[in-house]
Amino acid sequence: MYHSINPTDLDFFESLLGDRCKYDRDTCVAYNHDHTEDLQFTPSVVLFPKSTQEVSDILAYCHQCNIPVTPAGARTGLSGGCLPIYGGVMLSSEKLNRILEIDEKNAQVITEPGVITEVLQDAVKAKGLFYPPDPASKGSCFIGGNIAENSGGPKAVKYGVTKDWVLNLEIVLADGTIMWTGANVVKNATGYNLTQLVVGSEGTLAFVTKIVLRLIAHPTQTLLMLVPFYDALHACQAVSSIFNAGITPSGLEFMEHNALKWSQAFSQDYSIEVKDEHAAHLLIEVDGFDSEQLMKECEIILSVLENYETDEILFAESEAQKNTLWGLRRKVGEAVKAQSVYKEEDTVVPRFALPQLLETVKNIGGKYGFESVCYGHAGDGNLHVNIIKGNLSDLFWNEELPIAIRELFTEVIKLGGTISGEHGIGLVQKPYMDLAFSPSGMELMRGIKHVFDPKGILNPGKIF
Amino acid sequence: MYHSINPTDLDFFESLLGDRCKYDRDTCVAYNHDHTEDLQFTPSVVLFPKSTQEVSDILAYCHQCNIPVTPAGARTGLSGGCLPIYGGVMLSSEKLNRILEIDEKNAQVITEPGVITEVLQDAVKAKGLFYPPDPASKGSCFIGGNIAENSGGPKAVKYGVTKDWVLNLEIVLADGTIMWTGANVVKNATGYNLTQLVVGSEGTLAFVTKIVLRLIAHPTQTLLMLVPFYDALHACQAVSSIFNAGITPSGLEFMEHNALKWSQAFSQDYSIEVKDEHAAHLLIEVDGFDSEQLMKECEIILSVLENYETDEILFAESEAQKNTLWGLRRKVGEAVKAQSVYKEEDTVVPRFALPQLLETVKNIGGKYGFESVCYGHAGDGNLHVNIIKGNLSDLFWNEELPIAIRELFTEVIKLGGTISGEHGIGLVQKPYMDLAFSPSGMELMRGIKHVFDPKGILNPGKIF
Numbered sequence: 001m002y003h004s005i006n007p008t009d010l011d012f013f014e015s016l017l018g019d020r021c022k023y024d025r026d027t028c029v030a031y032n033h034d035h036t037e038d039l040q041f042t043p044s045v046v047l048f049p050k051s052t053q054e055v056s057d058i059l060a061y062c063h064q065c066n067i068p069v070t071p072a073g074a075r076t077g078l079s080g081g082c083l084p085i086y087g088g089v090m091l092s093s094e095k096l097n098r099i100l101e102i103d104e105k106n107a108q109v110i111t112e113p114g115v116i117t118e119v120l121q122d123a124v125k126a127k128g129l130f131y132p133p134d135p136a137s138k139g140s141c142f143i144g145g146n147i148a149e150n151s152g153g154p155k156a157v158k159y160g161v162t163k164d165w166v167l168n169l170e171i172v173l174a175d176g177t178i179m180w181t182g183a184n185v186v187k188n189a190t191g192y193n194l195t196q197l198v199v200g201s202e203g204t205l206a207f208v209t210k211i212v213l214r215l216i217a218h219p220t221q222t223l224l225m226l227v228p229f230y231d232a233l234h235a236c237q238a239v240s241s242i243f244n245a246g247i248t249p250s251g252l253e254f255m256e257h258n259a260l261k262w263s264q265a266f267s268q269d270y271s272i273e274v275k276d277e278h279a280a281h282l283l284i285e286v287d288g289f290d291s292e293q294l295m296k297e298c299e300i301i302l303s304v305l306e307n308y309e310t311d312e313i314l315f316a317e318s319e320a321q322k323n324t325l326w327g328l329r330r331k332v333g334e335a336v337k338a339q340s341v342y343k344e345e346d347t348v349v350p351r352f353a354l355p356q357l358l359e360t361v362k363n364i365g366g367k368y369g370f371e372s373v374c375y376g377h378a379g380d381g382n383l384h385v386n387i388i389k390g391n392l393s394d395l396f397w398n399e400e401l402p403i404a405i406r407e408l409f410t411e412v413i414k415l416g417g418t419i420s421g422e423h424g425i426g427l428v429q430k431p432y433m434d435l436a437f438s439p440s441g442m443e444l445m446r447g448i449k450h451v452f453d454p455k456g457i458l459n460p461g462k463i464f
Numbered sequence: 465m466y467h468s469i470n471p472t473d474l475d476f477f478e479s480l481l482g483d484r485c486k487y488d489r490d491t492c493v494a495y496n497h498d499h500t501e502d503l504q505f506t507p508s509v510v511l512f513p514k515s516t517q518e519v520s521d522i523l524a525y526c527h528q529c530n531i532p533v534t535p536a537g538a539r540t541g542l543s544g545g546c547l548p549i550y551g552g553v554m555l556s557s558e559k560l561n562r563i564l565e566i567d568e569k570n571a572q573v574i575t576e577p578g579v580i581t582e583v584l585q586d587a588v589k590a591k592g593l594f595y596p597p598d599p600a601s602k603g604s605c606f607i608g609g610n611i612a613e614n615s616g617g618p619k620a621v622k623y624g625v626t627k628d629w630v631l632n633l634e635i636v637l638a639d640g641t642i643m644w645t646g647a648n649v650v651k652n653a654t655g656y657n658l659t660q661l662v663v664g665s666e667g668t669l670a671f672v673t674k675i676v677l678r679l680i681a682h683p684t685q686t687l688l689m690l691v692p693f694y695d696a697l698h699a700c701q702a703v704s705s706i707f708n709a710g711i712t713p714s715g716l717e718f719m720e721h722n723a724l725k726w727s728q729a730f731s732q733d734y735s736i737e738v739k740d741e742h743a744a745h746l747l748i749e750v751d752g753f754d755s756e757q758l759m760k761e762c763e764i765i766l767s768v769l770e771n772y773e774t775d776e777i778l779f780a781e782s783e784a785q786k787n788t789l790w791g792l793r794r795k796v797g798e799a800v801k802a803q804s805v806y807k808e809e810d811t812v813v814p815r816f817a818l819p820q821l822l823e824t825v826k827n828i829g830g831k832y833g834f835e836s837v838c839y840g841h842a843g844d845g846n847l848h849v850n851i852i853k854g855n856l857s858d859l860f861w862n863e864e865l866p867i868a869i870r871e872l873f874t875e876v877i878k879l880g881g882t883i884s885g886e887h888g889i890g891l892v893q894k895p896y897m898d899l900a901f902s903p904s905g906m907e908l909m910r911g912i913k914h915v916f917d918p919k920g921i922l923n924p925g926k927i928f
């Protein structure tokens with residue numbers, strides 16, 4: 001169905017990009033995976049455009065020749081969104097890596113997609129400005145990938161996810177057409193919201209070449225506490241109680257016992273005592289501009305926590321200790337990966353349903369016979385369920401587990417939730433989309449895909 | 465091209481709705497306008513469904529028969545979005561007016577579209593919860609209309625516009641299909657963002673029958689000040705300076721001299737002294753949970769304002785005085801309408817470009833010979849430009865003014881802005897869409913429209 005890349009195609013790409021067109025075996029193999037399980041798909045050629053015009057020229061050519069194009073950022077995704085499952089062109093944003101303008105006067109930044117999220121955050125922070133979304137991979141992921149997957153992170157609980165910060169996008173359509181989706185304004189009631197349609201579309205609708213983000217003044221203060229619970233369900237329940245007390249923390253993270261233990265082992269950092277009887281921890285951060293105000297907020301949180309059985313609460317006393325605590329939280333994912341083959345389900349439910357979700361996960365695990373380590377952004381009702389392969393058979397893993405996952409997602413949707421909070425659908429969650437959307441919904445999405453990319457060359461085999 | 469309604473159609477609608485199907489002359493004339501200028505288009509029949517199923521049955525019938533359907537809420541819109549320009553069915557949400565559930569535990573509300581925005585706000589406030597978007601017409605407009613137009617209001621500067629609060633929508637497609645667009649969660653990376661595509665689509669993609677909104681804890685305190693400036697441009701400049709000082713007010717409104725004077729006359733409320741030398745005012749509100757904190761924020765604002773020449777600043781000392789000040793601001797639109805025939809342009813630019821926008825408006829007014837009264841949500845860069853007909857000829861109004869408006873919008877777009885911040889495109893801004901979107905952008909939007917509504921029966925003649 002798709003055209004296989006031949007020497008003529010490679011000549012064209014080389015004439016356009018010179019040594020930024022790579023098709024040697026080593027490069028193609030190096031680009032055949034992201035952070036999703038152990039999946040590998042090798043592209044025929046990896047292209048590194050440096051300008052919107054080059055992206056446009058590449059796409060116009062591929063469109064004409066019917067060559068599949070898989071957009072890729074830093075390839076840190078967890079749903080296989082940038083795996084070139086039909087081979088063809090991998091279109092990398094690595095060389096589209098300039099921050100074009102930090103507009104302090106309007107509190108906006110214009111950037112190319114290949115900038116590491118943390119680099120972008122640091123650059124605007126140097127001007128006193130704040131770009132809040134901070135996926136766990138912020139030190140390596142690209143802002144373009146965050147746009148593609150509508151990434152979240154701990155700060156989402158207070159500040160929202162990537163979509164909430166995107167004002168305008170320069171995109172290149174499948175046929176090479178260059179256009180802007182909106183305007184550089186915080187309010188816009190002009191036509192359909194093409195910007196929000198492209199955010200989270202996982203590279204299936206267009207290739208993003210420029211991004212306009214809004215920013216706010218950077219908070220100057222944070223307070224951070226780690227709260228050990230004897231009962232994981234109590235930890236889940238406390239989450240809603242904190243909000244109901246009128247507090248919106250800037251981080252409200254849940255970690256099961258094993259999540260924190262494994263992260264300690266992975267990081268070789270045992271500075272925090274995690275007792276056997278600590279079933280779960282909440283990591284709670286508040287931020288702002290006034291330390292007195294934050295102390296007041298912490299007092300309210302503490303008064304809420306008095307209603308639950310907790311062990312001694314650890315207040316981070318220094319920046320170093322804050323970094324330790326956040327580091328342990330951020331490394332859970334890698335720690336689980338180091339421990340065993342695993343599958344991660346990015347469940348999300350209304351916040352108050354979190355205890356029910358955790359129980360459901362454990363019940364289904366009991367029924368099917370798998371263990372799981374759960375952690376995530378509890379304040380958003382977003383629980384990462386890591387199913388551990390351990391000694392389970394390949395047969396179970398490949399045949400039975402998908403049935404168990406389907407049962408889990410069915411329950412998630414009954415709780416008012418959905419099958420991905422921040423990782424996207426990509427390749428690996430496709431089989432469950434029928435749970436989240438009616439046939440009509442799927443038909444609308446397929447129709448939209450066809451409007452943007454009638455030949456289906458952009459990131460084929462994803463979402464649908 | 466469309467089927468004209470005949471007695472058989474009326475019989476069908478009557479069999480379905482009984483006396484909630486109205487086609488008497490008085491009703492049809494009563495529903496032939498919204499708040500947009502003096503435009504009138506009379507529907508053949510006005511239908512008042514009470515359930516999603518009734519909406520579905522109506523749309524399925526109209527789809528089959530090719531009858532144009534114009535969704536309507538409280539008809540307070542300012543861009544003609546609910547005018548039935550091809551006649552046919554007006555589909556009213558007036559009887560879909562129940563708040564279905566206030567979910568305190570998850571801080572969400574599920575409502576039907578025909579609930580008055582302020583009624584909804586008061587209902588959730590009674591539970592300590594806050595739905596911030598507050599268009600000037602909040603006392604009469606419907607939440608469904610707010611969804612259709614992606615409405616803003618003064619609080620948008622801190623809390624965002626309608627789209628930022630919508631989690632999930634139950635919609636009925638043109639062919640009668642009932643579906644949900646998403647899930648009741650604050651994070652969602654599952655497929656394309658159909659929810660955000662429907663928000664702001666002005667009833668051209670689907671009829672919204674249920675709305676899930678997120679809520680937050682209701683602030684307990686506000687402080688409000690009215691700041692008179694001798695130079696309107698200084699007032700515009702002060703807006704950015706306040707943000708740059710790290711303050712995000714919960715309201716930051718700009719009013720030209722005449723806007724406030726006319727509102728005083730219209731309201732017969734002269735409790736505030738507006739001197740001739742007051743070129744413009746800023747109305748600045750901060751909100752929160754702690755009065756000391758708000759006082760600190762006000763002090764920072766005052767220190768910023770010291771850099772500008774202002775007259776004595778009025779601090780509202782009571783709830784009554786706050787209501788007076790906000791009342792004067794909210795009534796500006798009606799006051800202008802009472803003064804003269806007018807046209808309102810809903811310009812929006814990046815915040816720092818506000819002084820340039822104001823100068824541009826006045827320069828173009830000087831060049832073409834019209835007067836304007838400007839006011840609006842300065843913190844968002846959203847300036848409502850009211851062009852006053854006064855003694856201008858009909859010939860000028862109908863022939864020359866559109867050229868002047870086109871020139872204004874061209875400049876707005878050069879400043880990085882767009883042609884509607886919160887009123888929508890509807891009928892009256894259609895002629896300028898080519899300024900905001902490239903032909904490719906328009907083609908994408910037309911394609912999306914066709915996917916949702918292939919026969920074009922839903923709100924025909926709007927946006928495109």
